[in-house]
Amino acid sequence: MFSRISDSELERHIPALRRFAWSLTRDHDQADDLVQDALLKAVSRWAQLRQTGSVRPWLFQILFNIFRAGRRKSRPDEIDMPTDTDRDHPIATGHLDDRIALRSALDGLLRLPEDQRVVLELVAIEGLTYDEVSRIVGVPLGTVMSRLSRGRSKLRELLDTPATGQLRRVK
């Protein structure tokens, strides 16, 4: 770990970083800005990696921290993902008919509250471990688990595919 990270090692993770950055920003240019900033930070701070261990969660953590720091700066009134575990967050757009318009699982994901969406995305799409997600997001493991569980059941309600025969309505 004392040698510099190779470019090919970093490059392998760029697609996943772009994917995650896009879901945070919902804008291709902003997402790529975010990835660029994260990579610049990564190459200048590679020595940090010795404490962190593996490259992938470390890169996600850098990117997510930059995203949060940038948002604090640009939108001081809308900061802070809710960090409490108990409150049930309303779904971003709450009309029943929205369900019909969902074209894909991804559309459903984007309707989840951000704290649940981030955790679900890191676990289900990026395949990171709960421990890694806990470090990236900066919340305890138990919070990761409860966000994951709530995110999944909400996504399930949103998609409400006939496959399971469930017809629970979303309120």
Next chain:
Amino acid sequence: MSDSTGPIGEDDLQSYVDNQLDPDRRRDVEAYLTINPDTRQGLAAIAADGAALGRDADERLSSPMPTRLRMTEIRRTSRSNSIIQLKQVTAGLVLVALGTLIGATFSTQATNRGQRAPMADAVSAHRVFAKSPEGSVEIDGTKRVILLSRIAGHLGHDIAIPDLSRLGLTFLGGRLLASDEGPGGIFVYAENNGQRIAVYVKTLADGRRSLFGSRQDGDVIAYYWFDGRLGYAVTGQSDSTLVTHAAELVRVTYQ
């Protein structure tokens, strides 16, 4: 994540979907799902959602990667950023050098301390008085009161002997020293493996203060700080795992 015993909980079910259970617990969950078909169906739907998310996510990647995200570009940008930073640092250093030069020219009290590494005297003291396995202490650890009064009188300040026994260090004793700024003293401790850790204290010529610093000099590492009255250093073999802890403890003692 999840207890590996006890009833199956929501955590276990999530961990099952994400394949993050240990084999034993996984068997437990599978047994549970056999007798709870509704839950099994629910989990299957969740897993299907996850797979769908993955497929959608892959589609999202279809936009080509912009050149600026290629690592060759990132390295180039990083280099030009650091050249800008280097220029700023260089500019800063030139100012500092100028200041030092002016200061030295007009200073009536030019000492050679400025050119020495901080606490080089502590490192020398460690080499001479602490490093030898016999440990040449002047007053041994059983005569704490005598040692204390001698050192306090010598320094002109009250000084405690740090208690490092909770790190497993044995206090061997100490001695008076002359530092490059005036009176000093050293307390010597032994690690279980026989290596020495020393606490070095000296009076200051200029009442300076500093935060915690550290410096490695050959095989000796020194942690040091200055509190305006005295300068402190904790020295030990650089491969010792205890020096850092000892330094922290000594710093708390002298706060």
